[in-house]
Amino acid sequence: MPEIASRIVAVTVFADRARVTRQGRTALEPGTHRVEFRHLPAALDSASLRVAVRGTVPTKLLGVDARKVFFAETPAARARDLEASLQGLQDEDREDSDRADTLTRQVAHLDGLGDATRIHAYGLANGKTTLAAQAELLAFLGREREAVQDRLRAVAFRRRDREKQVTRLQQELQQLRGERPRERYLVSVEVSAAGDVEVEVELAYILPGAGWRPLYDARLVGEELELTYLGEVQQSTGEDWAGVALTLSTARPAQAAAVPRLTPWALNLGILAPPLPAARPAPAAQTAWMTMAGSDVGAAMPRAAPPPLVAAEVEAARVEQAGASVTFQIPGRADVPGDGSPRKVTVGHSRLRPELDHVAVPKLTEAVYRRAKVANGTPYTLLPGRVQVFVGDDYLGAADLKMAAPGQTFELFFGADDRIAVERGLVRRDVSKTFLGGRRRLQYAYEIRLANHTGAAQSLTVVDQLPLPQHEDIKVSLDSADPRPTRQDELNTLIWKLRLEAEGRQRIRFEFTVEHPRDLPVAGLA
Numbered sequence: 001m002p003e004i005a006s007r008i009v010a011v012t013v014f015a016d017r018a019r020v021t022r023q024g025r026t027a028l029e030p031g032t033h034r035v036e037f038r039h040l041p042a043a044l045d046s047a048s049l050r051v052a053v054r055g056t057v058p059t060k061l062l063g064v065d066a067r068k069v070f071f072a073e074t075p076a077a078r079a080r081d082l083e084a085s086l087q088g089l090q091d092e093d094r095e096d097s098d099r100a101d102t103l104t105r106q107v108a109h110l111d112g113l114g115d116a117t118r119i120h121a122y123g124l125a126n127g128k129t130t131l132a133a134q135a136e137l138l139a140f141l142g143r144e145r146e147a148v149q150d151r152l153r154a155v156a157f158r159r160r161d162r163e164k165q166v167t168r169l170q171q172e173l174q175q176l177r178g179e180r181p182r183e184r185y186l187v188s189v190e191v192s193a194a195g196d197v198e199v200e201v202e203l204a205y206i207l208p209g210a211g212w213r214p215l216y217d218a219r220l221v222g223e224e225l226e227l228t229y230l231g232e233v234q235q236s237t238g239e240d241w242a243g244v245a246l247t248l249s250t251a252r253p254a255q256a257a258a259v260p261r262l263t264p265w266a267l268n269l270g271i272l273a274p275p276l277p278a279a280r281p282a283p284a285a286q287t288a289w290m291t292m293a294g295s296d297v298g299a300a301m302p303r304a305a306p307p308p309l310v311a312a313e314v315e316a317a318r319v320e321q322a323g324a325s326v327t328f329q330i331p332g333r334a335d336v337p338g339d340g341s342p343r344k345v346t347v348g349h350s351r352l353r354p355e356l357d358h359v360a361v362p363k364l365t366e367a368v369y370r371r372a373k374v375a376n377g378t379p380y381t382l383l384p385g386r387v388q389v390f391v392g393d394d395y396l397g398a399a400d401l402k403m404a405a406p407g408q409t410f411e412l413f414f415g416a417d418d419r420i421a422v423e424r425g426l427v428r429r430d431v432s433k434t435f436l437g438g439r440r441r442l443q444y445a446y447e448i449r450l451a452n453h454t455g456a457a458q459s460l461t462v463v464d465q466l467p468l469p470q471h472e473d474i475k476v477s478l479d480s481a482d483p484r485p486t487r488q489d490e491l492n493t494l495i496w497k498l499r500l501e502a503e504g505r506q507r508i509r510f511e512f513t514v515e516h517p518r519d520l521p522v523a524g525l526a
Contacts, residue, residue, distance in 0.1 A: 002026065004035040004189075004201060010245040011210075011336075012327070013233055014253055018210035019048075020239070022203045032062065032192045037203055040185035041238035042068065048206035051189055055199040062190040069186045082173040089166050096155050096162075103152040110145045210235035212248050214385035215344065216401055220414050221392060225354045225372055229347040229382070231328065236340040246334035246345065250383060251325035326380050350378045357459035358417060362424035362448050367416035368460070374412065376404040389414060420458065420500070421451040428511065440518045442525065443479070448508040452500035459499055466492040466512050467524065474516045481510035 006024030026035060046066045053061045189201055210233075217228040231248045235241070328347045336343045354372035376382055382404040389396045389412065396415045404410040428445035452458055467476050468491055476492065485494040498506055516522050 002033070002035055003038050006037055006201075006203070008239065008241055008244050010247070011241050012247040012249050013210055013212045013235070014249050014251060015213075016211050017206055017208050017253065018235060018237065019204060019206055020237075020241075023200060024203075025198060025200045027196070027198050028191070028193050030193055030195050030197075032190065034188045034190045035199075035201060037187040037189070037201075038069075038184070040187060040205070041207055042183040042185060043208055043237065044185045045206040045208075046185070048204075049187065050204045052202040053189070053191055053199055054202075055191075055193060055197045057193060057195045057197045059194075059197055059199055060192040062192055064187065064189055066185060066187045068183055070183055079173060082169050086166060086169050086173065089162055089169070093159060093162055093166075096159050100152060100155045100159070103148050103155065106148045107145060107152070110141050110148065113141055206253075207237040207239075209237045214347070214383040216382070216385055216387035217390065218387050218412050219390040219392070220354075220370075220372060223353065223356065225352045225374055225412075227350045227352055227374075227378075229349070229378070229380075231330075231345050231347050232342050233334075233336050233345065234340055234342045235336055235338060237338055240338045241334070241336040243333040243335060246330040246336070248328040248330065248345075248347065249325060250327070250381070328380070348378060348380065352377050354412075357461060358420055359413075359461045359463070360420075360422045360450070361463045362422045363464055366422050366424075367418075368420040368422055370414040370417050371461075372412045372414060373409055375409050376406055379406060381405050382410070387412065391415065417454070419452070419454040420460070421449075421453070422462075423449045424464075427509070438518050439515050442514045443511065444514070445509065445511040450498070450500060450506040450508070452502060452504050455502055457499060457501045457504075459497070462496040462498065462508060464494045464508075464510070466494065467514060468492045471516075471520075473520060474514070474522060477513050477515075479511040479513055481508075483508065485510075 004024035004026045006022045008020055009023045010021040012019040022037065024035075024037070028035075044066075049064060049066055051061065051064050053059055187203060189203075191199060191201075193199070212231045212233045215230040215232050217226075217230070219226040219228075233246070233248070330345045330347075334343070334345060352374050354374040357371055357373070358368050359371050360368045382401060384403050385401055387399050387401040389399055391414050399413065401412070402410060425447055426444065427447045428443065430443040432441035432443075446464070448462060448464065450460065450462070452460075466478060466488075469476050478488070478494075481494070483496065483498075486497045487495045489495075494510065496508060500506055514522070514525065
């Protein structure tokens with residue numbers, strides 16, 4: 001059965017898998033034929049196989065068969081080269097090991113000759129040798145021993161370097177074998193043609209070991225927010241995707257089969273187990289950044305002025321909505337290696353007009369933060385992901401972006417603005433000397449002072465709080481506030497929405513009372 005030469009032409013990547021499409025062309029004579037797609041990944045989901053056949057004359061698709069095959073050696077060309085290199089190094093090492101054994105025996109023999117003092121003394125006593133001849137013999141043995149030891153050291157050095165090469169090749173081969181195991185899939189397609197025909201066979205299948213996640217760059221330039229939507233694709237499927245039409249999908253095939261079913265919620269008497277410790281959050285993934293700088297070499301020499309640089313246009317993906325899911329068709333062709341290294345592609349680039357203001361939480365920090373409230377004016381849903389935040393060209397850090405559908409508003413923070421000053425202080429704390437009904441009264445007053453040095457009027461949200469009683473005999477009441485808070489929620493959070501004119505100042509003062517039984521100590525009061 002002929003093997004059809006094929007290549008991957010398109011890939012749709014989901015959150016935890018990928019749909020791969022291969023195409024191959026071949027010429028067939030009239031009659032029934034079976035063509036084979038060989039060396040497909042062992043992790044291929046055979047139930048997901050789909051085949052389409054197109055021919056230059058009427059052609060029939062008769063059947064598809066998929067089975068696993070096994071190889072004596074790894075089918076990947078690189079892995080076969082590694083195996084051959086390893087075999088050659090191991091053969092060389094066995095030769096050097098034999099040389100080392102021979103040289104070691106030579107050293108032992110020479111040492112034995114040099115230590116034969118009784119024989120030397122006997123020869124001198126009987127006049128069969130002279131001191132000069134004895135000295136020449138010992139010098140010869142020394143020279144020979146030194147030469148043999150030099151060769152032995154050279155062999156040891158070669159073996160040491162070879163061991164490093166063997167270790168490196170074994171590690172690379174082990175990785176390749178994990179990615180391209182000796183167990184592979186073979187798919188055969190049976191077709192029937194009425195005459196000489198050139199057929200194109202398209203094979204599609206699902207593979208695990210692939211996924212993508214959204215990433216964002218948010219850059220605040222003046223009053224405008226530039227939002228770049230990126231997709232980071234990674235795959236370890238055992239196949240390299242070279243020059244493919246890449247599509248990213250928000251569909252979740254793993255959850256498409258059925259709605260989860262509730263099991264009975266049973267209660268019974270038993271012994272309460274101690275609570276489990278809270279799981280530690282996983283460290284945030286780190287993102288690598290690369291900058292490029294121009295060279296000043298030859299700046300002192302006269303030369304023609306270079307043409308002005310024009311910023312490159314960002315080509316966005318084509319967006320298609322299919323029910324609740326969205327697909328992003330990445331323009332051009334993409335290369336994604338099969339070794340798990342990440343590849344970033346651009347999904348979209350938008351310029352948005354945010355509503356800018358400032359937020360202060362003076363109880364926790366004297367920093368005042370710049371906030372941008374942004375309506376998602378893009379045609380696609382912004383999925384939850386990590387966002388890198390910039391002001392102009394200055395990198396501020398990373399944050400998490402929550403899901404935002406088209407038209408939905410989300411918030412981003414762009415660091416502290418030192419031009420707005422805030423201070424908070426306790427200005428009153430009184431403890432009542434009298435007890436009414438056996439209850440104790442404590443009165444507190446705090447003052448917050450704000451100053452705007454930005455040179456323009458600014459909108460500002462100030463957040464503070466009152467104590468939140470956790471016992472029915474503890475009462476907390478807001479006695480006065482100047483100005484009155486815009487909102488007070490059920491957690492006793494106080495929120496003021498203010499407008500500070502250029503070089504304007506604002507004072508916020510609020511007072512509250514805490515009452516509790518005289519004999520009931522209260523924890524948590526400063």
